[in-house]
Amino acid sequence: MPTYTALTTLPGKAKAEALGEAMEALTPEPYGVGVFEIEDDSGLWEVGGYFTEAPDEAGLALLATLHEARPFAVSELPDVDWVAKVKRELAPIRAGRFYLYGSHDADSVPADVEPLLIEAAMAFGTGHHGTTQGCLRALDRLATQGVVAEKVADIGCGTAVLAMAAARIWPGVPVASDIDPVAVEVAEANLAANGMAGRVTCLEATGFDHEAIHAGAPYDLIFANILKGPLIDLAPDVTSHLAPGGHVILSGLLNEQAEAVTAAYVAQGLAQVEAEQIGDWSTLVLKKPI
Structure with a gap:
């Protein structure tokens, strides 16, 4: 057709x-x-x-x-089976200790990784984009440095791959929210596919506008992998929901947009920890003073 x-x-x-x-x-x-x-x-x-x-x-x-x-x-x-095409062309991705793969590559999973199954049909973030990889690599570095985030929020979660990654390495139950109800359904399906049902709380919400998100604050780590405009708008809410000493990992940014987003969070009192570029995309890590 x-x-x-x-x-x-x-x-x-x-x-x-x-x-x-x-x-x-x-x-x-x-x-x-x-x-x-x-x-x-x-x-x-x-x-x-x-x-x-x-x-x-x-x-x-x-x-x-x-x-x-x-x-x-x-x-x-063209009349193309896009899911089959994606399966052929999207090879597994390793980002720090995390290994993202589709079921067609299940036999390729190494023994020394934290595996996350994300199907090609789940179009809200397979992990191949530089923004998702950047967030996973930043998470891996924080964990390697000894950070243990008991409370985690993934705002604009898409597939909830970031929340799942945090749940793989830490004992808490992250909150994952998205404005799109289909994304929330996808997130729950991904959890089930990974044998992680109940390990992440998935919510439909705009930003932090949900009583369960408020109730879970303050958070030790907040992910927001969205877009420049919403990230800047969310800076006060992210800061107010972040625990002293807590970290925020931000992405969804073109490299030339990173400075403006960093400035918005520094203006809220956060300190920049690092910035990484993967291709055209930047990932930022900031910390709230104790």
Whole structure:
């Protein structure tokens, strides 16, 4: 079955969300519409629709004009079994003591690692992205230095791979939250697949806005692997939920965005411990003074 995409950009969240909503009334209708901020400090948002039939290009042109967006770029994607393709191309990843793999690579797991099974179909963070690797490597270094975090929160958890990694090496029950209910379901499925049901508490929440997250504070370690804008916005909440002497591991950042995010957390009184770059992406570790 062919898949068609129709993509455009325009400035401003409100305009982008309005265009995304209007696209849902098209005929043929899209089976999915996405609205995303482009994290390059341009202020632009991307709006995309996904179709199983060729979209109405005249209708798209009218919507672009009405919503002051760039003309839609319409493409037909090749008929590919994407999960099978991902399984072939995503090799296992080693990040410090952690080894991330799919079930098709189960026979490759070394004996001297903390294994984490993340299936290719779980699209919210397989561990191959430099941001996830950076967070896992930072976690490994903290543990090697003797840090033991009894209370851990993973904000914007996706697959919950970071919370699972913490639960593998420390005895507590981390909290993992995400704004997307599908991500929460994926996180719970990953826990079950790893024989870790009950070892992480998975919640649907925006940032720290959940009574269970408040109740678990203060945290010895907080992960936030999201985007520059939300990370800066969350700086006061992260700091207020962090225990004295606690650490925060931040990622989801392009290298050129790291300085601005670091400044936001230093302004809250945290001290930078380290920064690592993996390709185009940065991971930051900061600590709250005792």
